[in-house]
Amino acid sequence: MTEYQARPGLFIAGSWRYGEGRDAEDILDPRTGRGQAAVPHATDADLDEALAAAQRGFDLWRKTAPEQRAAVLQRTAAILRERADPLARLITLEEGKPFTEAKGEIAGGAAILEFHAGEAMRIYGRVLPRPAGRRSMVLHQPVGPVAAFCAWNFPVLNVVRKLSPAIASGCSIIIKPSEEVAGCASEVIRCFEEAGVPGDVVQCVFGVPDAVSRKLLASPVTRKLSFTGSVPVGKHLMKLAADTMMRTTMELGGHGPVLVFDDCDLEKTLDTLVAHKFRNAGQVCVSPTRFHVQRGIYDRFAAGFAERTRHVVVGDGLDPATQMGPLANPRRPGAIEAMVADATRAGARLLAGGGRMEGTGFFFQPTVLADVPLSARVMNEEPFGPLALLTPFDDFDDAVAEANRLPFGLAAYCFTENGRRQNMLADALESGMIAINDVRVSAPDAPFGGVRDSGHGSEDGPEGIAAHMITKAVHIA
Template sequence: MTQTSAHPNHDLARELRESQLTGGLKHFIGGEWVDSQSGETFQSHTPTDNSALVTVASGDAADIDRAARAAHDAFQTWREVSGAERRNILHKIADLIEKRSQEIAVLESVDTGQAIRFMKSAAARGAENFRFYADRAPGAQDGESLPAPGFLNYSIRQPIGPVGVITPWNTPFMLSTWKIAPALAAGCTVVHKPAEWSPVTATLLAEIMDEAGLPKGVHNLVHGFGESAGKALTEHPLIKAVAFVGETVTGSHIMRQGADTLKRVHFELGGKNPVVVFDDADLDKALDAVVFMIYSLNGERCTSSSRVLIQEGIYDEFTARIAERARNIRVGDPLDPDTEVGPLVHPRHFQKVMGYFDKAREEGATIAAGGERVGGEGNYVSPTLFTGARNDMRISQEEIFGPVLTAIPFTDEADALVLANDVKYGLAGYLWTNDLTRAHRFAHGLEAGMIWVNSENVRHLPTPFGGVKNSGIGRDGGDYSFEFYMETKNIAISLGTHKTARLGVGQAPVVQKEVAEG
């Protein structure tokens, strides 16, 4: 574990904690910063040593109701704001995110344990998300011309209404912008419930949007726990749709909770994503991608390639190279620019990840690297590699969501495809081969919503993002987001040339009445 060293990031973190976190975090409802109506709070901690970080207002059904009503009232006017004006406001939000990017990155690292080297790019990506959807706001309502004999049909899109956005704790700022930006561009209003384990930067985002001139009530922020604030949000009748990023079991709860009000749902859920390495691949590049996609962001990412399937002829050599790289990864203070892996977000999650080391041994796998706690305090875990694994092991089937990689050998393409698809998840997949026809063939057969060939996860914002099977419902990205946040309406205009069938123009038939006898 790298030692904490004096760095400007620590000075900035200290200043930010004193200036922004001392007074605690409040809800932002109807354009006002407010406490919970119950007065309840909870404590958030920093994962570096699990010391208290900030006191947070704990919302419940009453606070959600107030926020939903504010969003409902604001929707009546926000829906009528022109796309050009929404574009201007969203660009101002992006400008302010860029202006405060260092502040966002530092507080995100302190709050989540993510290495500052990755949180700098996450803040920049947040600004990019707002710019991307700002430029699409003027055309968000555009539809299609669908002429037919005797009619002009055309479709338009209209915002669905107030929406609930529930975001996770792993890269909370970026993922919040990924959901909120398209909702605002579409003309929806938002009630945002961030994860209770990482509440800090949601407050910064609310401040930024307010400063940029977003009208009061268009964005509302309610902190709290899933079983109270989250449940109330998914059940509230004024909330027309819920966008959720997080764990699969929670997604199923949200679907049940929203059923009575027929809520539209969009889920980005768990993954056990395969990276398949054939023996004809560029193994140096493949190694870089495999190591990056599991050990960056502390392994706490939905799209991490947490199963590496390696052709058996290169299995021993390739796993040895992964193990060597894993042992050399710098684990330590997330504010240190040299750190590559920081602490896991919460003691509960830390214990969950640590528990898989014993499971691996019990199932007969080998811990080729890592498999232990790092340091005496905080939630630090060594980058870990399991070898000698089978696909039916729990370490191969369950989402660990940490810096933990399971390596499984395969014989040929058919074997690799069976192994890759033999999980309940289907978010992403990665394939390394120099055989072009095999690349296309394998990608078509792989049960995943997103597939990268000879690359790590490189996002292109117009493309669809989402999974199949237990990894989610719906797609983000480009106009795919508008399909969720907007309703499509068809309007048919008659050209006066069609004939309508005529009823009731003849003489009504005489109905014979029967006379009862006796």
């Protein structure tokens, strides 16, 4: 039996399509750099058929009882949990993260499905007080067919995050996951299919991203855009979406600031942050990246962070001893290497790592840079890799100013035992999500999203459902 056990394909109008003369591209194994499967690209005719199916699916699904929509989500969650081991293995083979991290990703996806199954039963409107004989109501109704695009870094979770709230709210959806993890996405779609979602309700397509997005967003069928990815691509898609005034949810990049004050539990903070920094090799939109540390503990923090980083075990994600796998694709090692070189030329001190690892695949050392000047590219551009950037600060105002300096506002982290300071940080930081003395900013019942250049709108929580609804006022005399 070979390691790779998936068949990537297009899912359109309830049927699977594979090669059949279509263009295709290879899915690479990040551990070796070798191809392991081919993903077909949707033709223009495929996209036309997907749009027509999505319209039929919306006409059907919007009228379907909430109990039935909830049941599909619950069954999908159960199937995901049953297949956690083989699906986690596939995540490692396509994206590179360690098997245990991949299993955690699947559990997170199942939890979102279960939460949204409950929310499908709680899409409430309200009745407004009026004189006898008159009635005014506020209704919340599904917005319409959704076009969703998602990144490669969480091959299962990103797909679930798009499908779950759309299905719960009564929308149909056309999803275009990343071609680099198409096997994972296809297996998630099969879970929904087996759970009983009608074929016209969910479509899955792959192809050249610009061509697919232009086609789907130009269609009058599409009434909502949901995107997870980079800031430049997100802004480009919003411009396309503006032509039809569609609803948008944009979960874009970040450059997570971490404010470490001198009253924190230093050893516990270091243990927590090093493990979280190198989760998924730093390829996480909410990854802690810019570590601003109060000057009195800065040297001890830097030494402790570097020492722990040097002990992170990097290797094949299927090896139980591995703590960090390879980067996900051949573009990332060169990009990270260039940022490290630029930072050291600008005066940063290299405390750990700093280069590619020997052998095949896309492996890069966990890296720590201290005293990184603000002029360095990496202090202004999201690195999206295993880079920790350390700089000192003197007081509260300096820390907040630096955290808010960049146009990003996705996730921020703070470590302090001072309760008044915790409240002040919650108010002062310009970020959609803030964790204090913790690193978890994602939960099924909490909104997930950013502000400023990091996007708008929320996924997860009741807000994820609301983003797929329109509000209608009805007045009856």
